[in-house]
Amino acid sequence: MTDFRERVTAAYDAETFRREGQRLVDTLAGYLAQTARAEGPVLPWAAPAVNVDRFAASFPEEPTGDFADLIAQVLSGSNHLHHPRYVGHQVTAPVPLAALCDAVSSLLNNGMAVYEMGPVSTAMERNVLRWMAARLGLPGSTDGVLTSGGSLGNLTALLAARQAKAGYDAWNEGAHAGPPLTVLVPKTAHYCVARAARIMGWGEGGVTPVAVDDRFRLRPESLDAAYKTATLAGRKVIAVVASAGSTATGAFDPLERVADFCEQRGLWFHVDGAHGASAVLSPTHRHLVRGIDRADSVVWDAHKGLLMPALVTAVLFRDGARSFEAFAQEASYLFHGDGERPWSDVALRTMECTKEMMALKVYACLAVLGTRLFSDAVTESYEQGRRFAQRLSAAGDFEVAVPPDCNIVCFRHTPKHVPPGEWDALQARLRERLVTRGDFYLVQTKLPRGVYLRVTLINPLTTDADLDALMEALRTAARR
Helix, strand or coil: CCCHHHHHHHHCCHHHHHHHHHHHHHHHHHHHHHHHCCCCCCCCCCCHHHHHHHCCCCCCCCCCCCHHHHHHHHHHHCCCCCCCCECCCCCCCCCHHHHHHHHHHHHHCCCCCCHHHCHHHHHHHHHHHHHHHHHHCCCCCCEEEEECCHHHHHHHHHHHHHHHHCCCCHHHHCCCCCCCEEEEEECCCCHHHHHHHHHCCCCHHHEEEECECCCCCECHHHHHHHHHHHHHCCCEEEEEEEEECCCCCCCECCHHHHHHHHHHHCCEEEEECCCCHHHHHCCCCHHHHCCHHHCCEEEEECCCCCCCCCCCEEEEECCHHHHHCCCCCCCCCCCCCCCCCCCCCHHHCCCCCCCCCHHHHHHHHHHHHCHHHHHHHHHHHHHHHHHHHHHHHHHCCEEECCCCCCCEEEEEECCCCCCHHHHHHHHHHHHHHHHHHCCCECEEEEECCEEEEEEECCCCCCCHHHHHHHHHHHHHHHHC
């Protein structure tokens, strides 16, 4: 083909799309069934350079028609999160229905900067956020946005906290228009909080660490000392960030007592509930987030406890008007009116301008599959974490770092033939062996007592039998 109109017509041809789409769905359904049966490796390990060569950018000038072959290659070489023996990072095996919603979103391509560009997804987002706020026990004044991940969500919340509590207009006058600012943060908080402080121009002192207890939870009695330390260093404390399900160990900070401290000091109370805010859906485990309803802002990742594909993060503000204070810019080519800030123009409150239809998959899955599936998934994953920790503790050759609060379990293999001084090296070696063989995908973390293996039981297809097999695989690998 040489004529552009012929080529573009072929690229947009509906019948070609139908044919390729049907083949793709059949391929993905076969992949899903095979992976769910635990056939093949979790991760078909290949060194980075090997994969770069495997997907060398030798792009043809004319169509080749081998889309199916390319997708087969992608599927065969990827990390298989639907495999029951994927117990790695806090990224779930998404419900397949959500993947179909992503296809709809990609085809419609309704960016959500202003309402008229994404009318349906804007309405869906508002109602999804209302549902999430109600589950958290937040008041009717709550409003917020969906954004691209917990890191961006925490930054968005802290930008709003800065505008609310700095005592000056940092957005327009700059980060140094007043006294240097800081937030009190448990030592176990996700690194994105410190990153957000540096992005806002606060430097290293923008985060003041707060001591944690032997279960890695913030010590409320240490908040006052941290506050005084920051003040003596010339910093103005504007907020406390608490974790609901920390990344390293899944610890839940005592939110009620943190809320009390913030009220006494007039501070913004932010909860990073990226992982653990989903506990509110479980009648058995919602006590873990008691006090979250008193937060000024909450971050909650749907791509963790709500079984959604990445990335979908809710940023919720108790006072909905505060959601406009993170980003206070004007853009006349997008936003119209005399200083009005309509809720329906979402880009007024997000880092993204052209944002995908994030709410579609959440809304559709809640509407079609029902909320009980997601409630039960949270409950079962937390219960499975407890059962696994109990079996590890009872085994005699494993050590659990801390009784798990949720579905994150940190442990290490401690066989008698390996001296304690070599346990750290052993855990790293065992993980590498299992991951490169494709038997399991798990990660590791460094805690005060050394290196531990870490699993996140976020895949609802993982069974207790798979975890028993993990223990045996570690024993076998340690004997070699």
